[in-house]
Amino acid sequence: MQVPQALTADCCIVGAGPAGLMLGYLLARAGLRVTVIEKHPDFLRDFRGDTIHPSTLEIMAELGLLDALLQLPHQRAEKLQAEVGGQDITMADFSRLPVRCRFIAFMPQWDFLTFLAAEAARYPGFTLLQSTDFDDFLWQDGTITGVKTLQGQLIHSPLVVGADGRNSRVREKAGLQSDAFGAPRDVIWFQLDKQPDDPALGMGHKGPGQNFIVIDRGHYWQCGYTISKGQFAALQQEGLAALKATMAQTAPFSVARMAQLESWEQLKLLSIRIDRLKSWARPGVLCIGDAAHAMSPIGGVGVNLAIQDAVAAANYLALPLRRGTLTLRDLQKVQKRRQFPTVATQFLQIKMSSGKRKRSTPGKVPRFISRYPFLRHLFGRLIGLGFRPERPRLPDA
Numbered sequence: 001m002q003v004p005q006a007l008t009a010d011c012c013i014v015g016a017g018p019a020g021l022m023l024g025y026l027l028a029r030a031g032l033r034v035t036v037i038e039k040h041p042d043f044l045r046d047f048r049g050d051t052i053h054p055s056t057l058e059i060m061a062e063l064g065l066l067d068a069l070l071q072l073p074h075q076r077a078e079k080l081q082a083e084v085g086g087q088d089i090t091m092a093d094f095s096r097l098p099v100r101c102r103f104i105a106f107m108p109q110w111d112f113l114t115f116l117a118a119e120a121a122r123y124p125g126f127t128l129l130q131s132t133d134f135d136d137f138l139w140q141d142g143t144i145t146g147v148k149t150l151q152g153q154l155i156h157s158p159l160v161v162g163a164d165g166r167n168s169r170v171r172e173k174a175g176l177q178s179d180a181f182g183a184p185r186d187v188i189w190f191q192l193d194k195q196p197d198d199p200a201l202g203m204g205h206k207g208p209g210q211n212f213i214v215i216d217r218g219h220y221w222q223c224g225y226t227i228s229k230g231q232f233a234a235l236q237q238e239g240l241a242a243l244k245a246t247m248a249q250t251a252p253f254s255v256a257r258m259a260q261l262e263s264w265e266q267l268k269l270l271s272i273r274i275d276r277l278k279s280w281a282r283p284g285v286l287c288i289g290d291a292a293h294a295m296s297p298i299g300g301v302g303v304n305l306a307i308q309d310a311v312a313a314a315n316y317l318a319l320p321l322r323r324g325t326l327t328l329r330d331l332q333k334v335q336k337r338r339q340f341p342t343v344a345t346q347f348l349q350i351k352m353s354s355g356k357r358k359r360s361t362p363g364k365v366p367r368f369i370s371r372y373p374f375l376r377h378l379f380g381r382l383i384g385l386g387f388r389p390e391r392p393r394l395p396d397a
Contacts (some may be wrong), residue, residue, distance in 0.1 A: 006361030144284030
């Protein structure tokens, strides 16, 4: 299908990740014209978060999408565990949450995004343009009035939403400033083909060492090995054989099992950072999700915070967009609503990954949790529902 060079929308969303597609779905469902642009031709990227938390599953239930979503291949975790001294410790228990789904669903994010895009496409006002790169804003009399793409399209819209991730071009072009809080770890990602005698790793994100991650991708394992920030160059100097020997000390795979890793090109470095915008908005533009606040992978909460941002944004903005009365104050309401959950979650992530933990007794915190069962339920609530979970308040168009 040939896309017109000029489009008009009530809202143009840059980035078809969880935040962008959920917001696009909700606004289209409310009867608005929404155009979502995505620079990639598909959703197939390995290094996306796969955790769909109980808070997100509750939103899907309220939207009437839960049963269809859970028809997709997924694994369920009613508890999160860590291995300390050869013993499994329950870190978080979701069994007492006041929601329909008391578990985390591990689902490839490309499946989740494909599902959301298909549901949004049922509404006539929804348009998804893939292989379409954001270039810059359109301006009129000093006011942002849409976007232009590298492919030459002009999308006229009273609101541009940046949902294009932690390296957001929208927030860069809008001149929105952020505070960075650092992160002491990075992650090396790689793939291993499955073999018949591989260990049964259950739900996925769990290895015998606390710094090794295994995600079941069906016919292969997506593996992650956490390292100190800036350590990657030194590991390359030591050689790939040395790295595989080190990983084998904590991984469920031997050095021989990792023989298919033959070059550094097979390994990808994910640089972890924690930051957030001082202001999420300026007239005509709003950032949500990772574009507004980059999260650590701790707890796997990034996807769910992005979804919560999208629900809050739809709740606050659908009516003024429909009426044509959108103001900066409306956009600021979204940040005001989502600021506390963002700050509180990042505070916990920073504390959990701070250097002070290295000087404590190994395994002290997990064993403390195992001694007081109520703590695992408390952490289950913090991880499973987060701070201030959102509920969609929009009627169908």
